[in-house]
Amino acid sequence: MDLGIFIPIGNNGWMMSETAPQYMPSFDLNRTTAERAEAAGFEFLLSMVKLRGFGGDTEFWDHNLESFTLMAGLAAVTEKINLFASVALPTMEPAMVARMAATIDDISNGRFGINIVSGWNQSEYSQMNVWPGDWYYEKRYDYATEYVTIMKELWADGVSDLKGDYFQMDDCRLSPPPRDGGVPLVCAGQSDRGMQFCAEYGDYQFIIGTSDFDVVRNDAARLMSAAETSGRDVGIYVLFQITMGETDADAEARWDHYRGGADLEAIKFMTGQAELDTAGATAEKITEMQGAFNLNIGPIVGSHATIAARLDEVAAIDGVKGVMCVFDDYPVATQEFGEKVMPLMQSRR
Numbered sequence: 519m520d521l522g523i524f525i526p527i528g529n530n531g532w533m534m535s536e537t538a539p540q541y542m543p544s545f546d547l548n549r550t551t552a553e554r555a556e557a558a559g560f561e562f563l564l565s566m567v568k569l570r571g572f573g574g575d576t577e578f579w580d581h582n583l584e585s586f587t588l589m590a591g592l593a594a595v596t597e598k599i600n601l602f603a604s605v606a607l608p609t610m611e612p613a614m615v616a617r618m619a620a621t622i623d624d625i626s627n628g629r630f631g632i633n634i635v636s637g638w639n640q641s642e643y644s645q646m647n648v649w650p651g652d653w654y655y656e657k658r659y660d661y662a663t664e665y666v667t668i669m670k671e672l673w674a675d676g677v678s679d680l681k682g683d684y685f686q687m688d689d690c691r692l693s694p695p696p697r698d699g700g701v702p703l704v705c706a707g708q709s710d711r712g713m714q715f716c717a718e719y720g721d722y723q724f725i726i727g728t729s730d731f732d733v734v735r736n737d738a739a740r741l742m743s744a745a746e747t748s749g750r751d752v753g754i755y756v757l758f759q760i761t762m763g764e765t766d767a768d769a770e771a772r773w774d775h776y777r778g779g780a781d782l783e784a785i786k787f788m789t790g791q792a793e794l795d796t797a798g799a800t801a802e803k804i805t806e807m808q809g810a811f812n813l814n815i816g817p818i819v820g821s822h823a824t825i826a827a828r829l830d831e832v833a834a835i836d837g838v839k840g841v842m843c844v845f846d847d848y849p850v851a852t853q854e855f856g857e858k859v860m861p862l863m864q865s866r867r
C-alpha cells in the first residue's frame with residue numbers, strides 16, 4: 519500500500535482549532551516535512567490549492583502558499599518521492615498548466631503529477647473575477663474534460679487544435695514534453711460525476727475517509743464501477759487524519775483537546791451557516807459544529823499499533839492502493855509515523 523502526505527500549504531494544516539498546533543505555511547516547514555517523508559519511505563506528497571480562507575480566531579487558511587511553485591521548489595530538494603500539485607481550473611489556462619507540469623517533470627526527473635480541482639468554492643474565484651458563472655456548477659466536469667484533453671494532446675503530440683465548447687486551441691504547441699509523454703492525473707471529486715471524470719481521465723482517485731470503513735468501501739465500489747465502465751485502471755487513495763500517541767488514551771486525549779478548541783467562526787464560514795447565536799445555541803449544535811473542525815476528514819486516533827492495524831484494514835478494501843495522511847504537527851508526526859507506525863503495518867511488507 520502506498521502512503522502519502524497532504525502537506526501543510528495552508529496555515530494550521532487541516533484543523534480549525536485554537537488548541538491545535540498554530541503555524542504559518544512556509545517553504546522551510548514543507549521542505550522539512552518532505553525530507554522526513556522521503557527518509558521514512560512515503561511514496562507521495564500532495565499540496566492543495568486554496569485561494570481564500572475561512573477567517574475566525576485562527577484565521578483558518580487565510581494564509582496559503584501556491585501549489586505549483588511550492589512543488590517545483592520541493593522537486594529540486596528531494597530525490598525519490600512523487601509530488602502532486604493542484605490546479606483550480608478556472609484560474610489557469612490548460613496550455614500554461616501543461617507547460618508548468620512539463621517543467622516540474624523535468625526538475626523532478628519524472629516524479630510530478632497534477633490534482634485536477636474543478637472548483638466548488640465560488641468566492642475563491644469571484645474575488646479575482648474568474649468565476650465562470652453559475653452554469654459552472656453543473657458543467658464543471660465537462661469543462662474539466664476539455665481541459666485535460668488539451669493537456670494530454672499537448673504532452674503526447676506537442677500540439678492541440680481542440681475546438682470545444684469552452685476552449686478553442688489554434689495550433690497550440692508544447693515542447694519539450696514530459697519524459698513519459700504525460701504526467702499522472704489525480705482527482706478528488708466525491709460526486710458520481712466527479713468519479714466518472716476520474717475513471718475516464720485520472721490515474722488515482724482520492725476518497726475522503728471516514729471512521730466507518732463501510733462508507734469507504736461503498737465509495738471505493740462507486741469508483742470501481744465507473745472504472746469498469748471506462749475500462750481503465752484507476753487506483754484509490756483514501757484520506758485520513760492521523761493522531762498518534764504512546765497509548766490509545768494519550769492519542770484520544772490529544773484529539774479531544776483539539777476538538778475542544780474548535781474555531782466556530784471559521785467552521786461557520788465553511789459551512790455557510792447563518793450567524794451562530796452562541797448564547798442561544800443548543801449544546802448539540804455546538805457539538806455538531808465542533809465535529810467539523812477538521813473538515814470532516816475521517817480521524818484515525820490511537821497508539822502506533824492501533825493506527826497500523828486500522829490502516830491495514832483500509833489496505834484490505836477492494837480497489838484501495840494507498841492512504842494519504844493529514845497530521846497535526848507535520849515534521850514531528852511524519853518522522854514518528856515513519857519510525858513507529860510504518861514498521862508495524864502488514865500492508866507495507
Ligand SMILES: Cc1cc2nc3c(=O)[nH]c(=O)nc-3n(C[C@H](O)[C@H](O)[C@H](O)COP(=O)(O)O)c2cc1C
Pocket residue numbers: 565566567568604606633634635636637638639706707708709710711712713724725726757
Ligand atoms: C484529497 C483531496 C484533495 C482536494 N484538493 C482540493 C484543492 O486543492 N482545492 C479545492 O478547492 N478542492 C479540493 N478538493 C475538493 C475536490 O476537488 C472536490 O471538489 C470535492 O471533493 C467535491 O467533489 P465534487 O467536485 O465531485 O462535488 C479536494 C478533495 C480531496 C478529497
